[in-house]
Amino acid sequence: MNIIDELLWREAINQQTDADGLRELTESKSVSLYCGVDPTGNSMHIGHLIPFMMLRRFQLAGHRPVILIGGATGTIGDPSGRQSERSLQTLEQVQENVDALTAQMKKLFITDGDNQVRLVNNYDWTKDMNVIDFLRDFGKNFSINTMLAKDVVASRLDSGISFTEFAYQILQSIDYLHLYQHEDVQLQVGGSDQWGNITSGLDLIRKKEGNEAKAFGLTIPLMLKADGTKFGKTAGGAIWLDPKQTTPYEFYQFWANTDDRDVVKYLKYFTFLSKEEIEALEEKVATEPHKREAQKALAEEMTRFVHSEELLEQAKRISAALFSGDIRSLTADEIEEGFKEMPTFTAGKETKNIVDWLVELGIEPSKRQAREDITKGAISINGERVNELETEITADDAIGGKFIIVRKGKKNYSLVKLV
Template sequence: MPEQDLIAELRWRGLIHQVTDEPALAKQLASGPQTVYIGFDPTATSLHVGSMMQLMMLRRFQQFGHRPIALVGGATGMIGDPSGKSEERNLLTAEQLQENIAGVREQISRFLSFDGDNAAILLNNFDWMKDFSYLDFLRDVGKNFPVGAMMGKESVRARLGSEAGLSYTEFSYMLLQAYDFVHLCKEYDCQIQAGGSDQWGNVTAGIDLTRRMLGRQVFGITAPLLTTSDGRKMGKTESGAVWLDRDRTSPYAFYQYWINVNDEDVMRCIAYLTEIPRDEYDSLAESTQSDPGRRVAQKRLAEWMTQFVHGDEGLNAALSASKILFGGEIERMDDQALVEIFADVPSQELSRDLLSGEGFWIVEAFQQAGLAKSGGEARRAIKDGGAYVNNQRVSDMDQRLTESDLASESVMVLRKGKRNYALLRFTGR
């Protein structure tokens, strides 16, 4: 892809929120391959959906011929970025930080190409910050950083005016992050820093410090934050963040998050987070306008995102799990996956001994599950063809359930009618 088209690509996708000297940046990009970096804060062992904005930004730069640097903040992560935070973070231990860095590194490596002429580079700012003594840093770096400029940053002023205030440790964060740009410019000829709009103060601080220390012009570009139409951050659910690690957010839960995105937000998510081309984007937008009930855009978004993050295997698992909710066949699964699919379904815990011997009478099972108030109601459901075990219709009201009827290690799925589900969990022994 020609370098000069990158700005146009970012522009139509709505990914340019702020940029320093856009004409000069466009000229720089058109002059040949450039190096761009984005920092990732290792506050957990996994990145989350909000991090996708930055991962995709680096990926887009790379696709247009530029070299991306993914910078993991091993040093800055020990302090915590005050930007957008109402109070100071708890400091991580060295062990927690190293575990987090390892997880974040592994995930980043799945989004960027580390081969070819513009192979991505993965760095940790602890590698150059660890050699500084406090006095050396103050003398060599701090003297180039005006306190007035720091005080003028919105992130600093907001915290100074809050009840929590701002500690000297957090106040120093901006200086540490700004020095990253100086180091990367000097050692890797990196002239562009990108990030989220909440990082604008840190980005411009790095630009100013690089000019003062190296006498070079460098550039900054930020993307909007990933928010809903009413201003709330996306990637949050009642159970917490939507993670990129399948052990923290399963492919099924990940898929469900995207397929349930509102009509007002879906096209922005497609533009921001996917590589779906402009013509298909326009077609999906038209379908959303003319027939929103079909949720064509949501399905495309959910499938693209799940396949991209979790691969074909993850997407197939998510699609199979989704079909189960609509009466699809339940093949042998594990407890965790099955309980997650039916997270909002009532469940009862019973003794596993009920499944031994003659087994557990189907009529009583429906009563215990709360799907029938009486034996008569359960019998009528079976007679009318509206009773199911693991989405298989039950026709014999004398049927006895045994361990062979479990859908997973300990769970059985009962259904009455089209959508009235309940789980029975058999424990003990």
């Protein structure tokens, strides 16, 4: 299957500047293509990941991806998708983010072999450019009228846009021209909000290299969930690729909890499962949705890709322990990861009666309620039901000497840290 046909089956193409020309190019040779990310933070989130999954598909099809980390454009700020000016970061902070994103990219993508991913930084070819060269060599090629008509700029005219962010599309166009000239890049991939920037780059290439220059643009659709909300956002915020910001367990759970209406779409977008494998899972969604096999496959594929097989197994182990109530099978580190977002309390290490202990912590509102819940078997400590009102909680109950897990009812967990 040609890479373009595969992307069409996966419903991963929104716009192309020349569909026939790009198909002919990809069928005739190994193509260099690029996608960029600005270092506005020290980690990508899963929304950033979407176009880079496309780059990975091109790589697996024998093409040559280039990943651009915007050390220069990151100091300016892309106006896309924003209604206000971005706060400018210091050059030192931008460089820290560049280093972090570079390490993240190297972990996700193959960086050796014939079709290895090449990592570039646009700061390298813009840092020595002076304002006169910028205006004479590049500014002269851009029409203000055309720039104002771009969606990314037009959407900001009412709220206001600085010349700094207005000039962003010129810098991104320079990037495409540089990569076309020096890295043989003929295709830029981006989100649907990047269409104006991509077409500006193509215009600059043709003005500099001639109308016969073979360069193309391709965007992916805007990703929305079935309920119409933005993909990748939860009540707790973005889902980050950095395990320190979103733990592998939380990452796994995000995918495992995917709505039935979205799961096949996500399998097509994010995994490298074959057409036959995805269609088999689609059938499972239709006939046996309660088994959630498609969600499990999605969670496993994504956690393995972004983190590792080892961290995937850890996430599955935490999930299984919480489902079964076998809390003592977990290590202290796994408990800290699995209960990160659950109510947390602090207790001393002295021995206390369970009724007093629950009330003092605030897990129970009163001794009467505590006694009632214990008598009814509604309280579990580290997965073991407590029925005796005389039970004492000691430091020996703490898993790894650190944590005691209290479950009240079927689903209300609390994490108690001993200090």
